[in-house]
Amino acid sequence: MDALLGKQTRDHSDLDLWVPAVHLDPLFVAFGEAGVDRIFPWPGDRPWNFVLHDGVGLRVDLHLYEALADGSLHYGSVVDGAAFPAEALAGHGFIAGTAVRCESAEWAVRCHTGYPARDVDRHDVPLLCRKFEIPLPESFEP
Secondary structure, three states, X not given: OHHHHOOOOXXXXXXXXXXEHHHHHXXXXXXXXXXXXXXXXXXXXXXXXXXXXXXXXXXXXXXXXXXXXXXOEEEOOOOOOEEEOHHHHOEEEEEOOEEEEEOOHHHHHHHOOOOOOOHXXXXXXXXXXXXXXOOOOHHHOO
């Protein structure tokens, strides 16, 4: 969220990363070299979505996906997974002044609706909608 906004707007407990599943092995090596090498068990963890941490305060929430032959992306199990357009991860943003690829603003808004909104959603979604001129979802209107 804050990458899309180009600045930190609230405290975050972790950094969410979308990663092609084929890059998991080299990613483990890179994070291990940085000391982020422990799996942080969390309710609802799945093989395609889990948290790595350093044992102190750094946490990275990994979301693994696979590219499908038709160009879409697959997230989740073989049985219950979902395909979504590659454009969903074609966003551009900034973290501490560094350009990063990230979710598109439209996809980020879509992924943070459809369930009871949390306080962080009530904070993030209106900011994204305002900046990217996306209609505010009805459930977020005052």
